[in-house]
Amino acid sequence: MKTLDRLREHLRRDRVFDFMLPKVVFSPALDTRHGPILYLEGVTVSFDGFKALNELTLYIDDGELRCIIGPNGAGKTTMMDVITGKTRPDSGSVYFGQRIDLLRLSETEIAQGGIGRKFQKPTVFEQHTVFENLELSLAGPKGVWHTLFARLTPAQRERIDEVLEIIGLTAQRHRPAGVLSHGQKQWLEIGMLLMQSPRLLLVDEPVAGMTAQETERTAELLTSLAGRHSVVVVEHDMEFVRTIARKVTVLHEGRVLAEGSMDEVQNDPRVIEVYLGE
Amino acid sequence: MLLKRLYESDRGGMILLAALLLAAIVVPLLNLAVPESSPFHLSTYTVTLLGKYLCFALLALALDLIWGYCGILSLGHGAFFALGGYAMGMYLMRQIGERGVYGHPVLPDFMVFLNWQELPWYWHGFDMFWFAVLMVVLVPGLLAFVFGWLAFRSRVTGVYLSIITQALTFALMLAFFRNEMGFGGNNGLTDFKDILGFSLQADGTRVGLFLASAIMLALAYLACRFIVNSRLGRVVVAIRDAEDRTRFVGYKVERFKLWLFVFSAVLAGIAGALYVPQVGIINPSEFSPLNSIELVIWVAIGGRGTLYGAALGAILVNYAKTYFTAALPELWLFALGALFVLVTIFLPRGLVGLVQGRRKPDRPPPRDETPSGETPATTGGPGA
Ligand SMILES: Nc1ncnc2c1ncn2[C@@H]1O[C@H](COP(=O)(O)OP(=O)(O)O)[C@@H](O)[C@H]1O
Ligand SMILES: [Mg+2]
Numbered sequence: 322m323k324t325l326d327r328l329r330e331h332l333r334r335d336r337v338f339d340f341m342l343p344k345v346v347f348s349p350a351l352d353t354r355h356g357p358i359l360y361l362e363g364v365t366v367s368f369d370g371f372k373a374l375n376e377l378t379l380y381i382d383d384g385e386l387r388c389i390i391g392p393n394g395a396g397k398t399t400m401m402d403v404i405t406g407k408t409r410p411d412s413g414s415v416y417f418g419q420r421i422d423l424l425r426l427s428e429t430e431i432a433q434g435g436i437g438r439k440f441q442k443p444t445v446f447e448q449h450t451v452f453e454n455l456e457l458s459l460a461g462p463k464g465v466w467h468t469l470f471a472r473l474t475p476a477q478r479e480r481i482d483e484v485l486e487i488i489g490l491t492a493q494r495h496r497p498a499g500v501l502s503h504g505q506k507q508w509l510e511i512g513m514l515l516m517q518s519p520r521l522l523l524v525d526e527p528v529a530g531m532t533a534q535e536t537e538r539t540a541e542l543l544t545s546l547a548g549r550h551s552v553v554v555v556e557h558d559m560e561f562v563r564t565i566a567r568k569v570t571v572l573h574e575g576r577v578l579a580e581g582s583m584d585e586v587q588n589d590p591r592v593i594e595v596y597l598g599e
Numbered sequence: 600m601l602l603k604r605l606y607e608s609d610r611g612g613m614i615l616l617a618a619l620l621l622a623a624i625v626v627p628l629l630n631l632a633v634p635e636s637s638p639f640h641l642s643t644y645t646v647t648l649l650g651k652y653l654c655f656a657l658l659a660l661a662l663d664l665i666w667g668y669c670g671i672l673s674l675g676h677g678a679f680f681a682l683g684g685y686a687m688g689m690y691l692m693r694q695i696g697e698r699g700v701y702g703h704p705v706l707p708d709f710m711v712f713l714n715w716q717e718l719p720w721y722w723h724g725f726d727m728f729w730f731a732v733l734m735v736v737l738v739p740g741l742l743a744f745v746f747g748w749l750a751f752r753s754r755v756t757g758v759y760l761s762i763i764t765q766a767l768t769f770a771l772m773l774a775f776f777r778n779e780m781g782f783g784g785n786n787g788l789t790d791f792k793d794i795l796g797f798s799l800q801a802d803g804t805r806v807g808l809f810l811a812s813a814i815m816l817a818l819a820y821l822a823c824r825f826i827v828n829s830r831l832g833r834v835v836v837a838i839r840d841a842e843d844r845t846r847f848v849g850y851k852v853e854r855f856k857l858w859l860f861v862f863s864a865v866l867a868g869i870a871g872a873l874y875v876p877q878v879g880i881i882n883p884s885e886f887s888p889l890n891s892i893e894l895v896i897w898v899a900i901g902g903r904g905t906l907y908g909a910a911l912g913a914i915l916v917n918y919a920k921t922y923f924t925a926a927l928p929e930l931w932l933f934a935l936g937a938l939f940v941l942v943t944i945f946l947p948r949g950l951v952g953l954v955q956g957r958r959k960p961d962r963p964p965p966r967d968e969t970p971s972g973e974t975p976a977t978t979g980g981p982g983a
Binding site: 405407428429432433437438440444445446447448449453456457458460463464465468469470471513517 | 826836841843854855
C-alpha cells in the first residue's frame with residue numbers, strides 16, 4: 322500500500338520530483354517573520370496501531386520558553402523524536418521557521434542546523450572530561466577529516482569557559498563526566514546543547530531526580546536562556562513548571578488538551594480530570 | 600618535538616616503540632653478524648617467527664582501533680589480513696616465472712595444472728611490485744568500504760554486526776577454496792622464490808622482512824596514536840559510549856565508523872602482505888572464522904583500548920601458541936579458551952590493565968588544554 326502511495330506521489334504532475342528540489346540549507350537568518358520558530362501541524366505517529374501522537378498541532382514562538390506537561394505516555398518524548406528526526410511521523414508537517422522542512426533532514430543535519438536536544442535520561446560522554454564533552458559539542462564543521470586535525474582556537478576555548486561558567490561546572494572541567502552527580506550531568510548536557518549555539522533547545526525532563534536546590538538552579542539556568550534561544554521544556558514536576566513557565570501546553574493522548582498560563586491551565590476542568598484520573 | 604608532545608603521555612606506547620627499535624638492531628646483528636657456532640646466534644627460523652609475531656601485532660592493532668575505541672567488534676578481520684596476503688602472494692607467484700614445476704613462462708603451476716590457457720584478467724599487473732602493493736591497500740580497503748557503507752548506513756550494530764563480519768570471512772573462505780576462483784583453491788599460493796629480486800631463502804631477505812614488519816608496526820602505531828589522540832579519536836570514543844548523543848551533537852556517526860573501519864582494514868591487509876613472504880604460503884584457511892576469533896582473544900588478553908596492549912597480547916599469545924603447539928598440541932585450544940575466560944573475568948582490562956593499575960585506559964590527558972587550565976591566553980600552541 323505504501324509503495325503504491327509513493328508511486329502515486331511520483332506521478333503527481335503539480336510538483337517536481339523530490340530529488341530535483343534544491344537541497345535545503347540552513348542559514349543563520351532563519352525565517353521567523355511570522356512569529357513561530359517551530360510549526361507542528363497534524364502530526365500523527367503510530368506504533369503498531371497505537372497513536373502516540375494524534376493530529377498534534379503546536380507552534381513555538383521565537384525566543385519563547387514553553388513548558389509542555391502531560392501524564393506519562395502522553396507523547397512528549399515522541400514529539401521530540403519527531404522534531405529531531407529520530408522518528409518519522411505517519412502524517413503531518415514539521416517546519417523550522419517558515420521554510421525548513423524538518424521531515425526531509427537527517428538527525429545530524431537537524432542538529433547542525435540549530436536544534437539541540439537533551440534526552441530524558443541524561444546522556445553525556447562518560448569517558449571524556451567535562452571540558453572534552455563541551456569541546457566535542459562545539460558548533461562548526463564536524464567532518465571526519467576536519468576533526469582529525471582540529472585544534473581549539475582561543476575564541477573557542479573562551480566559549481567553553483563561558484559555558485562552563487553558565488552551567489556551574491568550572492571546577493569540574495578536568496573530571497570525567499562519568500563521575501559527576503546526576504544533576505551535574507543534566508547541566509553538562511544542557512551545556513553541550515549551548516555549545517552548538519542552537520536556535521531551539523528541546524529539554525526533556527531536566528529536573529527528574531534532582532534535589533530541591535538543583536531544581537532551583539536549573540530553573541534559573543533555563544529562564545536565563547530564553548530570549549536568546551527558544552526553549553521547550555518537557556516536565557512532570559508541577560512546582561518546577563510553575564516557577565519557570567509563562568506559557569504551558571498540556572499534552573494528553575498525543576494531542577494538545579489545553580494551552581495558556583499556568584493558572585488558566587490548572588483551573589481547566591479537562592486538565593483536572595486527566596490529572597486526577599491518573 | 601611533535602613526537603614528544605604527542606606521545607609524552609603514552610608510556611606503554613613508548614615502551615613498545617623502544618622495544619621495537621631494540622629488536623630491529625639486535626635481531627639482525629645476532630642473526631647476521633654472530634657466527635652460527637656461537638650460543639648467541641639467532642637462527643633464521645627464529646627471526647622469521649619473530650617477524651610473524653610482529654605481523655600479528657599489526658593485525659591486533661588494527662582490530663583494537665575499531666573495537667577498543669569505537670566498539671565495533673569485527674569477527675571477520677582475518678578476511679582483510681588474508682586479502683592483503685593474497686595480493687602479495689599473487690605478486691610472489693608471478694615472480695616465480697619459468698621456475699615453476701611446469702616451467703610455463705607466465706602461468707602459475709596451478710593454472711597449468713587446471714589446463715588454463717591464459718592468465719585471468721585479475722592476475723594482470725601483479726608482476727609489478729608497486730601494483731601489488733597498491734592492491735594490498737586497495738582490495739581490503741574497498742571491501743571494508745562497501746561492507747561498512749552498507750552495514751553502518753543501515754545501523755547494524757553490536758552482535759549483529761559481529762555475526763555478519765563472521766559470515767563475510769566465512770563466505771570468502773568458501774569462495775577461495777574453489778579452484779575456478781583462480782587463487783589456487785585448497786592449496787593456495789606457495790613455492791615462492793623471491794621478492795624484489797632477493798631470494799626468500801636468504802638470511803638477508805628474512806632479516807629484511809623482519810625489519811619491514813617492525814618498521815610498519817611502529818609507523819602504524821604512531822598513526823593510530825595520532826588518530827586516537829586527535830579530536831577524531833574523541834568523537835570515536837563518544838560514538839562507542841553514546842552513539843545517539845554523538846549524532847544529536849551533529850556528527851555523522853556512520854562516516855566516522857566507516858573511515859575508521861576502512862583504515863583498520865587497510866592496516867590488516869598490510870599485515871597480511873608482510874606475513875605471506877615470511878611464512879611462504881597463503882591459503883583459504885587464513886579466512887577461517889576461527890582465526891578472526893583468535894585475534895579478538897589476543898586483543899582482549901593484551902588489553903583493549905590501549906593500542907600497545909593489543910600488540911603485546913598478539914605477541915605473547917602467539918609465543919605461547921608456538922610453545923604449546925610444539926609441546927602439547929591437543930591442549931592449545933583449551934589453554935587459549937581458559938586464558939580468555941580468566942582474563943575476561945579477572946582482568947577486564949587485560950594484561951596491561953594489570954600494570955597500569957588504577958589509571959584509566961585510553962584516557963590521555965586533554966590535549967587541547969594546559970593542565971593548569973586557568974590561563975587560556977598563554978597557549979600560543981606550537982601547532983596552532
Ligand atoms: N518505539 C516505540 N514503540 C512502541 N511504542 C512506543 C515507542 N515509543 C513510545 N511508545 C509509546 O508511545 C506513547 C508515548 O510515549 P512517550 O512519547 O515516551 O511519552 P511521554 O514522554 O509523554 O511519557 C507511550 O504509550 C509509549 O508506550
Ligand atoms: Mg518521556
